[in-house]
Amino acid sequence: MTxxxxxxxxxxxxxxALSYSCTKGSQDVLGGGTCDxxxxxxxxxxxxxxxxxxxxxxxxxxxxGSGGILLEGYxxxxxxxxxxxxxxxxxxxxxxxxxxxxxxxxPDCEINTIIDWVNNGYLNN
Ligand code: HEC
Numbered sequence: 321m322t323x324x325x326x327x328x329x330x331x332x333x334x335x336x337a338l339s340y341s342c343t344k345g346s347q348d349v350l351g352g353g354t355c356d357x358x359x360x361x362x363x364x365x366x367x368x369x370x371x372x373x374x375x376x377x378x379x380x381x382x383x384x385g386s387g388g389i390l391l392e393g394y395x396x397x398x399x400x401x402x403x404x405x406x407x408x409x410x411x412x413x414x415x416x417x418x419x420x421x422x423x424x425x426x427p428d429c430e431i432n433t434i435i436d437w438v439n440n441g442y443l444n445n
Pocket of ligand 1 (some may be wrong): 415
């Protein structure tokens with residue numbers, strides 16, 4: 321009887337350990353996997369990055385942290401694309417103001433997402 325419980329418990333532990341390592345394995349693959357930065361679009365790809373990292377200082381009604389620089393909305397963002405400051409700032413290129421201000425550089429995947437959109441003509445798409 322005791323032995324039976326032990327075997328069952330051991331089996332259960334083994335299954336748990338296996339399924340845990342499997343889940344972890346697939347998450348690792350997803351996390352470190354491919355970064356798709358082809359055909360990036362303004363609304364679906366660029367805006368979420370800006371929302372998470374930039375609108376805190378550059379959002380509508382929320383520009384106190386940047387001295388009034390508004391980047392929310394296509395028409396407001398566009399001039400900073402045209403003058404090269406958007407890409408220069410997020411790439412931390414020499415001579416530009418590194419953004420997000422006072423915070424670590426964005427992950428390469430997010431920078432490349434924005435660069436792809438810019439290189440494809442920065443459409444309001
Ligand atoms: C903590 C506040 C803060 C955050 C977050 C922030 N910025 Fe800024 N941003 C500033 C300030 C302050 C300035 C004005 C810098 C200056 O003129 O010295 C600025 C200026 C800018 C400008 C205007 C051009 C220039 O360099 O003067 C652009 C474009 C810009 N930021 C892009 C971004 C982008 C893109 C993000 C998100 C990836 C971002 N910022 C996140 C504070 C912030």
